[in-house]
Each structure stands twice: as structure tokens, then as C-alpha cells.
Amino acid sequence: MSKIIVMTSGKGGVGKTTSSAAFATGLALRGFKTVVIDFDVGLRNLDLVMGCERRVVFDFINVINGEAKLNQALIKDKRIENLYILPTSQTRDKDALTREGVEKVLNELSKEFDYILCDSPAGIERGALMSLYFADHAIIVTNPEVSSVRDSDRILGVLNSRSRRAEQGLEPVTQQLLLTRYDPERVEKGEMLRVDDVLEILAIPLLGVIPESQAVLRASNVGMPVILDEASNAGLAYSDAVGRFLGEDIEHRFVTPQKKGLFSRLLRRSA
């Protein structure tokens, strides 16, 4: 039985797509057959972050409308075994996502895949609602910043009231926090909310803390999920988060400022 995960946040620009790409890649690296679906109809970007933008022929909406077969739209990752991408349409709008259509595609995918990761668009409109409706697990991507935290709380409310599990009175969608763009040095200076502050406010378990890192932009520049950059703190933090998601007990790293030695100061190596 496959599991459906939604990567969601309410607010835009907090790192949903970056996290979806990294997380899906991490699951595939651990041997799980994984597909990551872009639900941001009209503003497709997962293909760019995954580096498969030139291989998109058919998309999610084509499959929903019966214009293409699922196998024609699925793109197999060239680097990682077991990893597939289902891109979305760049020309349609979110109304193309019907509940029946999405359900049909998810049902078909669940026969083949261990994990189906839904990359939600920002907002709480149709696209976001469709991406979370069928979810078993939700990963809430949040920045340590007031508007992001508030929007995350809002999306938690939506998950608890408007997901399939909520509507049918099933066991609730599990919810975990992925705190991204965390800057321990600014936290030390009192300029940024602490992990504990955000946890206290949102009151959901912590899946991982991804430090602010230049590696994220470098990775998206070249279309590589940042988790593959094993020299970067962000990549390692994503890897840890995937491990925790799978039930491993892994201590949180990169939550306190790193002591810079003379050598690293001279080299000014970025994380």
C-alpha cells in the first residue's frame, strides 16, 4: 500500500518545491519507489528543480483529461533509480484539477509506488486543497518568520477539516514540521524565531531543520535536488529528515551556530 505525502505551507516561497525534490530523492535513494507530483498548475517549477524540464512531453493534466497515458507523462529520473516525476501543465489553470481526476491518477500510481509525494502550490485554493485532500502524511514547510508561521497554522486547520481523512472521519493526517532557511546565528542574536518557539506555537512534531544555505540556490541553478549535495549542510539536513520520516532516531544538526576556526575563516567556505 503506497503512502501519500503532501508538502505544503500556505505561504509561497518558503521552500516547498525544493523540499519536495529533496525529499522524494531521499526516499528513492533509500530504495523506495517514489513519484513526486507537481500540483502547481500554471506555474510549473518542479521540473526545473529536478532538472528534467527538457523531457516534459505530457503532464498530470493530460493524464487527468485522458489525453495521455500515465506512463507517457511520468519522467524517470536519470540519476536515481526508483525516482519518477509527474510534471504539471504550464498552460492550464487550477480548475483542471478535479477531485475525481486526481483520485484516479493517485489510485493508478499507488499500484506501483511506495511513496507519492504531492508538491502543493501556495495558497489555500483549489490546487493546494487538491494536493492535500488525499494525503496520509503532511509535511509543513515553514520559515522562522511570522507570516510563514501564521500561514502554516492556517494550513494545519485546513488539513484537520478539509482533507479526505477529516471528511470521512478516518485517522487524521499525520503532520510534521520542516523548518527551512534557519539561521542559527541570527537566532543567537535574537533576530529570528527559535525552533522551540515555532514548535510551541504550531504544536506539531519536528521532522527537520534545514539551515539557510547557499547550496540550495546552487543546486536549483543546475537542476539537482540539494540532497544530492552531500557536502552541504542543507543536503545533510534533508537526508536526516528523510531518515526521521522513516522512523529513524537522528539527532538534529545545524541548529546552533558553528564555531568558525581560523582555517575556515580564511577560506570563507560557504555551507
Add this chain to the structure above:
Amino acid sequence: MSIFNFFRAAPRASAVQAKERLQIVMAHERAGRSGPDYLPMLQQELLAVIAKYVNIDENKVEVKLDRGGDCSTLEVNIELPAREQAKAAAATKPGDKPAGNDDAATKRPAGGAVGNAGGKKRI
């Protein structure tokens, strides 16, 4: 940095303010989310009943629900017009009151429960 800054109390860290503001606004929003949606109806019907007997200004009515841990309170605040003005208003058109009746009006203090709607003042 001036030497005087050394003696000045350190400014409150902005992250602390961020947390406090979030806690307040989100407590409010969460209450609204799980709150009953009959409040607007209740407000309208209460008003209709009271308006049968007293000439009230619809804009001076406040219905508030506070959800506490053990008990919640429903608070209804209605500002009643002063006696003379109520009479005058009754004689003329309702709602067409002269300006400046705020001073004479009876403003109910906050913190009451449902039965709060009636004023102490006899009309």
C-alpha cells in the same frame, strides 16, 4: 556605538516580539476557526427581540465569544440611547438620532454573560 548605549536597557529582541505577536493573533484565529458559526444569526435574532422594545443603534451592538479552558462566555454589549433621546427618537424616525448621544448613553461594561443585554437604566 556611543558610551551612553552601554547604560541603556538592551532593546527587546525582535524574535521575542515576533513570538508574542504570533501567539496572540493565532489564539484569536484558532478560536474563530473552531468557533460556532451561529454567532451572526444569534446576533441578528437578539437584536430583533431587543429592538422590539428598545430603540437601539445596530452599529452599537457587540457580540463576542470567549473560549476559555474550563468555560466560555458569550458577551453581548448593547449601547442604549439615553431616555430623552430614546423618546425623541421614538417620536421621530428610528435610527435618525441627533449626533452626540454617546455621552448620555449607557455603555455596558465588558465581562457579562448572555443576560447582559438589558440595561440597568429604566427606559
